Amino acid sequence: MEKKEKEMKWVYEEIVSRIPPFSLLSYKSSILLQLLLLLFIGLFIGYIYHLDSIVLLYGSIGIFVAVLWSLLILQLGPTLRKFRAPLNQKENALLEQYKKILFHKNHYEMIPGIIIFVLLMLYLYVFHQYFSRRSMMESWFGEHPSPILLIFVMILLWDICYRMGLGIWTTTLSMWRSLNLKKMAEKRTELEHTPYTELKHLKKLDINNMFFGIISLLLLPIIQDDYLLVLSILAFVIFITGTSYVSAYIISGIPWLPPDIYDLVIDSKFAYVGTSDSKRITHLTPVVYVFDGQKMYFATSKSAKKIKNLRENNKVAFLVDKRDLKNIYENKAILLIGKVKIYGIHDIFLRGLEMLKARNLFFEKYPQYTRKYSTHKFELPKAWQLTPIIARILIGIEPEEIIYWRGAKQINIPV
Amino acid sequence: MPVKIPEEMLNILYSNYFGYVCTSDQNNRPHITPVFFIYDYIHQKIFFITNNKSKKVKNIKENPNTCITIDIRDPIDPFNNEGVMAQGKAEIMEYGPIYFLPEETLRLYYDIYLEFKDKYHEIVENKPLGESDVIVQINIEKMVYWKGPHFKSVSVV
Numbered sequence: 001m002e003k004k005e006k007e008m009k010w011v012y013e014e015i016v017s018r019i020p021p022f023s024l025l026s027y028k029s030s031i032l033l034q035l036l037l038l039l040f041i042g043l044f045i046g047y048i049y050h051l052d053s054i055v056l057l058y059g060s061i062g063i064f065v066a067v068l069w070s071l072l073i074l075q076l077g078p079t080l081r082k083f084r085a086p087l088n089q090k091e092n093a094l095l096e097q098y099k100k101i102l103f104h105k106n107h108y109e110m111i112p113g114i115i116i117f118v119l120l121m122l123y124l125y126v127f128h129q130y131f132s133r134r135s136m137m138e139s140w141f142g143e144h145p146s147p148i149l150l151i152f153v154m155i156l157l158w159d160i161c162y163r164m165g166l167g168i169w170t171t172t173l174s175m176w177r178s179l180n181l182k183k184m185a186e187k188r189t190e191l192e193h194t195p196y197t198e199l200k201h202l203k204k205l206d207i208n209n210m211f212f213g214i215i216s217l218l219l220l221p222i223i224q225d226d227y228l229l230v231l232s233i234l235a236f237v238i239f240i241t242g243t244s245y246v247s248a249y250i251i252s253g254i255p256w257l258p259p260d261i262y263d264l265v266i267d268s269k270f271a272y273v274g275t276s277d278s279k280r281i282t283h284l285t286p287v288v289y290v291f292d293g294q295k296m297y298f299a300t301s302k303s304a305k306k307i308k309n310l311r312e313n314n315k316v317a318f319l320v321d322k323r324d325l326k327n328i329y330e331n332k333a334i335l336l337i338g339k340v341k342i343y344g345i346h347d348i349f350l351r352g353l354e355m356l357k358a359r360n361l362f363f364e365k366y367p368q369y370t371r372k373y374s375t376h377k378f379e380l381p382k383a384w385q386l387t388p389i390i391a392r393i394l395i396g397i398e399p400e401e402i403i404y405w406r407g408a409k410q411i412n413i414p415v
Numbered sequence: 416m417p418v419k420i421p422e423e424m425l426n427i428l429y430s431n432y433f434g435y436v437c438t439s440d441q442n443n444r445p446h447i448t449p450v451f452f453i454y455d456y457i458h459q460k461i462f463f464i465t466n467n468k469s470k471k472v473k474n475i476k477e478n479p480n481t482c483i484t485i486d487i488r489d490p491i492d493p494f495n496n497e498g499v500m501a502q503g504k505a506e507i508m509e510y511g512p513i514y515f516l517p518e519e520t521l522r523l524y525y526d527i528y529l530e531f532k533d534k535y536h537e538i539v540e541n542k543p544l545g546e547s548d549v550i551v552q553i554n555i556e557k558m559v560y561w562k563g564p565h566f567k568s569v570s571v572v
Contacts (some may be wrong), residue, residue, distance in 0.1 A: 269490040274447040276439035276480075284437035284447060284484040284500060317445035323433055335447055368491055 008077050008103040010166070011110060012070075027074060035067040041152065049149050055140045058222040062156055065218050069163040072208045072215075076170060077103070079201050084414060087258070088192035090184045095194075098177045102170065113165025117158055123228070136226060160219075164236060167212050171243045174206055178250040185254045195414040196256035196399065206248035213240030255293060258413065261334050261404055265291045265320050269365075273298060274317035275309035283309055288369065289320075290361035296336070297358045299392040307342070307393055316340045318397050321405075332406050334413075338399040355394055418459070418571050424560045427485055427499045428454040432535065434483045436463065438474035438505070446470055452483065453530050459555045459571045461501055462527050467547040472507065481505035481553050494563035503556040503571075507549050523550075 009017065016022045022030045039060060046056045080099050085092045101108070128135045141149060181194070216237050223229040255262050271289045276282045283305055289298040296318065300306050310316065321333035343355055362369075402413035434452040439445045448471055450463040461483055465471060475481060486498025508523065527550055560567045 270488045272435050272437075272447055272484065274437035274439075274445040276437075276443050276445045278443075279480075280439055280443050280478045281480045281502065282437040282439050282445060282482045283502070284435055284482050286484070286486050286488060286496070286498060313443050315439075315442075315444045317437065317447045319435065319447040319449075321449060323449070331449075333449060337444060337446060 008081050008099060010077075010103065011107050012162070013074060013077060027078070028071070031067060031070050031074070034070070035063065038063045038067070038156075042156070045149055045152050049141075049146055051141070051149075058140070059153075059156065061218055061222055062160055065215055066156070066159045066163055068215050069167070069212060072212045073163065073166050073170060075208060076205060079205060083198055083201065084195060086192075086194035086198065087414070088184065088188055088194065090187075091181060091192070091194050094177065094180050094184060098173060102173055109166055109169045110162070111165070112168045113158075113162035116164050117161035120157065120161060136223070164216070167209065167216075167236075167240050170205075171209050171213075171240050171247070174202070174209065175243050175247045178202070178206075178247040182250050182254055188259050190260050191258040191404075191411065191413070193256060193258040193413075194254065197415055199251055199254055199256050203248050203251045206244045206251060209244035210241045210248070213237045213242075213244065216240070252294065256415075257402075260332075260406070261402075261413065264322060264332050264334060265296065268320045268322060270320075271296075271298065272319040272321075273306055274319070275306050276313055276315065277309040278312040288362070288366055289318075290358060290365050292357060292361060296397045297361075297394055298397075299362065299394050301392050307395075310340050310342060310395070314339045314342075316397065318399075330407065333404070335403040335405075336397055336399040337401040337403075338397060341396040341398060343394040343396065358394055358396075418569065420456070420558070420569060421560065421567060423497075423562065424499050424558060424567075424569070425456070427487065427497060427560070431485045431487065434461070434463065434485045436471055436481060436483050438471045438481050439478055440474045441477040443478075446474055450483075451531065451535055452485070453527065453534055461503075461553045461555065462531075463551050463553075464527075464531065464548050465551055467549050472549060472551070475505045475507060475551065479504040479506065483553060497562045498560070500559045501553065501555045501557070502559075503554045505551055505553050507551050 016030065016034070022033065025033060042059045042063060043056060046059065080102070083095065083099075086095065103109075124135055124137055137145075137153075141153070145153075185194070214237065216233055219233055220230060223233065257265065269288070270286050272284055273287050274282060274284045285306060287298040287300065289296055291297075298318075316338060318336040318338075319333060322331060324330050343351065347355065399415055402415050404411045404413050432451065434450050435447055436450050437445055437447050448465075448469070450465065452461050452463040454461050463483075471481075480502075481504065482500055482502040484498060484500045487496065489495035555571045557571060558569045560569075
């Protein structure tokens, strides 16, 4: 079993990792070396066979795109290898299956690439006359290119097709994974969940794939004269980027807190915010807060001690609890320890929507509060006089550690 | 003579069961836990009992600056929210097993234990002090009181 985990590699990764000097280098420098090597060989061959400089430029763009793609897609293996198991059997089984198919020992990941390559060859050599008068190959390399040149070009074309295939393979699978994960997350009970960090990793991989799609646009100048190829690349970009976007969006809607805690955080009215200033003197006060399903926010006035402390030291402890004196074994509490994000004016451009959403959640959750603020405004001290949310500073919690108490039992929740 | 503590602060300190303790470790990472506590007016101390191995004990050893917040929360009317935050240095009397402690400490432990039992008898029935329980005392230096938007603060030392 463990051996399988270690072998989460695709054909290409596996070959490269066995040939020195690539096997000796870190993953990024190995890719950089591949780029330089390919460029060098390409330019050398081009020079020998007196190719046009525009053809050399096109070739270099092709190599560059292939290498950028590698950079993005080869992050999948290492990220998934480090992935910690979700605390839900079904979600765990799903992710195991996802990894198994993604890196299947029969190397199914080659199939889309092979199909694309075969289609391209058929198009370039057999069917092109139905679409345009002159083959691109002819216009680039003349009517009778040398076999060495041809082999190099074929390798490069294969490389590009193979990676396009990988893009389709990984994007399709992550969409399948996200849809199923969402379905399973809806049926969780008690403490079942997939940790925050792991969900963030999955989302990051999807965002990588969006870039993977966008990078393909660089290929357009090379094939600009052939509208069929242009259309194919555009379709490819839309498919990869669109699907990855949807997949990332689905992932960001999956709760990273188990249902038990999720409900507690949704139902509670107050939280305690603990801060510690630069002299390590602690400070603790109750606050009103909102939870949008993904993130917790509280608001404070500009003159509050909390905000002074948080500007000195952005580490925070945030506790939400349910206290019941009649039955202390029913008491529940969740403690998030992490860092804060303090929202300022400059965040309006990038995070304006997020801030607006948080503000509306405050209005919804505490209608009495907001009413009180607007009717009793002038009885309030200066710091409180403006509407609570606009004049108050919005602060978001970014958890690094979660501790959960149920009755007298302490449970560490993986983040 | 102890400092004069305003009536409204005393009300909060005497009539509530839950306190929230905030400590921070050597990396200045804060930590919060709910505790049962008792307030000692004469010496201006707050006592709570906790487990030897708990995170707060570990933090107090690294950084004695501790605060405890006791409050009344009103989800309907924010002007009724009322609370006290006491800041000071925490001290842990003895770590050893209870039967090896000097008599003075034992007496203090016993008194505090009795007081705890008295205050929390409805909740915890005759739960004896465990082997790994320690009594933590916060030597109050400063207290802040709030009701709705109004603040008041008292320096104890």
